[in-house]
Amino acid sequence: MDCFIGIDYSGAATATSPLKNIQAYIAYPGHPPPPVLPNTAEQRSKYWSRQQLTHWLTEQIQSRACLIGIDHGFSFPMDYFQRYQLSSWESFLADFIHHWPSHQPETTVQSLRTGNPRHGDAKQLRLCETWTSTASSIFQMDVQGSVGKATHAGLPWLYAMRRQCGEKLHFWPFDGWQPEAGKSVIAESYPSLFKRRYPRENRNADEQDAYALARWLQQSWQQGIMPHYLxxxxxxxxxxxxxLEGWILGVS
Incomplete structure (x- = not known):
């Protein structure tokens, strides 16, 4: 891998809103990860929006092999697939953006919740979440620290990257457990698994989450232990x- 990217995500506001909670760190082999700021000339803010972040990630994937960890859910529990007769992750994404078009201008996750026919039980967990002690349901939205809104805001952008990057990007584990050499890889991640391993220094909580993800991805790859987690x-x-449900990279 040429670089390792950790993303702390947020489902607040709209897709074009600059959000303080979205943080990105990128590590290159042999060097600790610095923060990455958006192109201020284009966005006119020091904070990322979900749209701008997706464009930047796509640029990185097009130019080099990246290992990317993002801290929101990449899919829903099996019961959801069965209830709505979805047979693949691809069909799930297409169905999701039809009912949850949170990527559209001036649209928020909150505005799409009322009367939405596609929903789930906030107590329901995916298999990977039952393998951790603290991960919450991706349907949980109104509790501090939950990833529900981030998941519902982030899924359309995964779909966009899948269409834009094509064969250059491997969505783990949906495209297989073992990525092909030379491809970029993007995976669901959970910063709480790693963030205490690294001194926080002067980073805030969101910065520490993104930093820890990038650092852990880098170290696991360089130490040769990433195959264990894959x-x-x-x-x-x-x-x-x-x-179908996805898996959290690092849960093993």
Whole structure:
């Protein structure tokens, strides 16, 4: 890999709103990750919007092999797939953006919640979440620290990157547990697993989450232990479930 990117995400406001909670750090081999700021001439803010962040990530993927960790859910529980007769992650994404077009201008996740036919139980967990002690349901939106809004805001942008980057980008584990050499890889991540390993120094909580993700991805790759995390010890049935529900990179 040429670089390692950690993203702390946010589902607040609209897709074009600059958000203090969105943070990006990028690490290159042998160097600790510095923060990455948006192109202020284009965005006129020192904070990322979800739209601007997606454009930047796409540029990185087009020019080099990146390992990217983002802290929002990449999919929903199996029950959701069965209830709405969705047979693949691709069909899930297409269905989701039809009912939750949170990427559209002047649209918020909150504004789409009322009367939305596509929803889930805030107590329901995916398999990967049951393997952690603190991960919450991706349907939970009104509790501090929950990832529900970030997930509902971020999924359309995953779909956009999938269409724009094509074969250059491997969505783990949906495209397979073992990425091809030379491809960029993007994976759901959970900063709480790693953030205490690294001194916080003068970073705030969101900055520390993004920093820790980039640092952990870099170190795990350079130390040769990333294959362990790319292949969690699942049964064949669990692996087939995770190919739809997704998995959190680092949970093993």
């Amino acid at each position: 292949h969690p010890p699942l049964t064949e049935y669990q692996r087939s479930q995770a190919k």
